[in-house]
Amino acid sequence: MQATELSHPTHQQAGLQVIKRDGRLVPFDATKIAVALGKAFLAVEGEGARGSERVHDLVEAMTVAISAAIARRQVARIAIEDIQDLAELALMRGGHHKIARAYVLWREARAAGRAAEAAPAPQRWMHDAAGARVPLDVAALRARVEAACDGLADVSAEAVTDRVLNTLYDGVTAAELDEALILGARSLIETDPGYSFVAARLLADRIRGEAMAAVLGRAEETDLAVYFPAFVAHGIRAGLLDPALAAFDLPRLAAALRPERDRRFQYLGLQTLHDRYFLHEDGVRFELPQAFFMRVAMGLALREKFRDGRAIEFYELLSSFDFMASTPTLFNSGTPRPQLSSCFLTTIPDDLDAIFSGIRDNALLAKYSGGIGNDWTPVRGLGAHIRGTNGESQGIVPFLKVANDTAIAVNQGGKRKGAVCAYLETWHIDVEEFLDLRKNTGDDRRRTHDMNTANWVPDLFMERVEADGPWTLSSPDEVPELHELTGSAFRAAYEAAEARAAAGGLRVHRRTRAVDLWRRMLSMLFETGHPWITFKDPCNIRSPQGHVGTVHSSNLCTEITLNTSTDEVAVCNLGSVNLAAHVTPDGLDRAKLARTVATAMRMLDNVIDVNLYTIPQAERSNLRHRPVGLGLMGFQDALQTLCIPYSSEAAVAFADESMEAISFHAITASCDLADERGAYASFAGSLWSRGVLPCDSLELLAEARGGAVFDTSARLDWTGLRERVKRGMRNSNCLAIAPTATISNICGVSQSIEPAFQNLYVKSNMSGEFTQVNAALVADLKVRGLWDEVMISDLKYHDGALGPIARVPEDLKALYATAFEIAPDWLVRAAARRQKWIDQAQSLNLYMAEPSGRKLDALYRLAWKSGLKTTYYLRAKAATRVEKSTLSGADNTLNAVMVSGVCSLDDPTCEACQ
Structure with a gap:
């Protein structure tokens, strides 16, 4: 190639050095990139490229782009080969395929020439740990890698x-x-x-x-x-x-x-x-x-x-890796401040001192890595009368703003940001403002951009939605009874409050169509990812602890359903079984699972006694009820070991079978601990004491819903266990499926009950960016002779999905379908079968590739009708921004995905992602 006379930009980066092939360091000079690109154009287009304004502009634009890509790396040194990779990538992305081919051939020819002329490699030098200049021992380096x-x-x-x-x-x-x-x-x-x-x-x-x-x-x-x-x-x-x-x-x-x-x-x-x-x-x-x-x-x-x-x-x-404790336990166990519990649930009273005391409690609970769910329903709404000042309330939003900023201020020692979720019942007069809290428009003083929010929805509201009936909003200071009541008792009290409002007996109220409010709830869920949809009545009707209080909210990740009150802060202690480690191609290893669960339950029960409690209400509650939440991770890995596609009846059946086994062994282990250590203090009067197990409480929900039908089939013999349970349980609650994002990373398995987001992608979290590849998929593609550079490039191009890749067999496409390729109904059906065995709830994300109002309406009505207690994030593939690279490209951002209206799977403010 001949030198070009093109003028070139002098885009420099102060301090950046280029590592030459012989190890020398030279200052970065973007002019040399432009020269190389210019030579490539001259080689293909001939002398016509010399002096061409078009070529000059193309070269200048690509040089600037390459320099910017290098700057984004924020490195002090870069290898010459990496710069050449970026130049090749820029030519390809610009559609200059002939030029790129010439550039590649030139690089290959230069490499061959260097190899032919190769002399003994010059001695390289390094500085050892003591700072002394010594020869680089290449043989020792190779030995370390081998x-x-x-x-x-x-x-x-x-x-x-x-x-x-x-x-x-x-x-x-x-x-x-x-x-x-x-x-x-x-x-x-x-x-x-x-x-x-x-x-x-x-x-x-x-x-x-x-x-x-x-x-x-x-x-x-x-x-x-x-x-x-x-x-x-x-x-x-x-x-x-x-x-x-x-x-x-x-x-x-x-x-x-x-x-x-x-x-x-x-x-x-x-x-x-x-x-x-x-x-x-x-x-x-x-x-x-x-x-x-x-x-x-x-x-x-x-x-x-x-x-x-x-x-x-x-x-x-x-x-x-058969079981992993939750992040707070891993952070703090064995330290002088052993705050080991994962989740805290609080009720915020309707009193100024108590409100700020509750926000202070949030800070203390978050300090050592606790995730928090606040029940804000008791706080009076906008326009309600304040007797002490004879004024009007500004509602809950200003206080939520303070709670939001407190969560950000308490960053858990830099390990992860404080995180809190606010819950509000659907009849609260401020519910429409509550729906807008996460919007990016409007008065920023009435927005909480960092706080999670969730709707606490009674069955009566869903029934009004189904019937296209009216819905009356009111302030809790005038109807405080609604906060504590559930089921038929709530229905009677609500209808009485409606009658009072119609007769002018309520100072603050508003009447709307239930369907209109429901549609707005779904619209905000899609637009902002919040508030989540959680269901008050199944959480309470099926609660083992209904005899001592009411479940007023869930937690930060929607899997915990425990009682709260003004003098009790609910606490839950979490850990997860690695289901993938308890499955072989022949099915569940039940003996190993029983051993794992027995030890895991003992560990979780021990958390309660060694735990550091930062507020007395949490200690009182946890020692009295002793709830734990044993969950699972690696569900999709287990399915793939069994060659079961997520979108199948077999997957629903396996969700049922595996959760039944975990539930059976967890309840058995709690009985064993009760025999050794005694039953929990509030056991008498609980559903357990009456021999009503989680699978039995599903019948209570069916009865409350007027004879609704749920799957109640079972594989194991529960009769003998019921008799043991009636004699005593060590723990008021045993089961909850948490998101497990970080602990599943530690164990190298799929997150919780999640389908795979993508089969090849870059995951970003507080530790950096990490290329993730589905190892089981790669193994299967290797067996069929399909794993090659073309397949890698195809996976990148199609966002980690196999569906559009024609040469992949249909059975592999089904088995390795990614989250947005799976109809969300399958996720709900599998979750419903798990839910019958769980005394708390599960963090259930729902995915929708092409969302619409009609589809969202059908999906969330199905979740309610299926008896689910809670749902978590809606991950909608509405708007994505994807940057792809070639296999050899130095800019290895494979799929940087920004999803509208959802948690991104790697949100550092989200406990699920940590």
């Missing part, structure tokens, strides 16, 4: 090493070399999910050196028997571990550690633990992965009689 690849199929140590060597510069530091190894493996994850394990193992090596140096003063140490007792002592001295941990038999616990289990981590899981969970002092992590799991186990075993043995038992369950 060790990380050991035992993994279809990964190449040579490919990783080559990528690393191409990015190193002369004088690289030891820390930068470690990072380069990890990033080299990470960059190949899209080609094969096995590289996720390679990256994780290289990261584990770095973590081990960091922790050993911090605790023992020598990074090369590998013996956990030496490290672990010193780790405990170090953590206690730093004030980060409970001194009570020193009383354990530390040599025995150290001997029980399983360092080989580090190799089970995928990169996203281990990086998340390192960034947000491992203990650190002045930013230096001194906690190793297996020490982390043992620390959590020790914290949960503190009150056990045989605590060393129990700690090992708990450690085995956690480190195997």
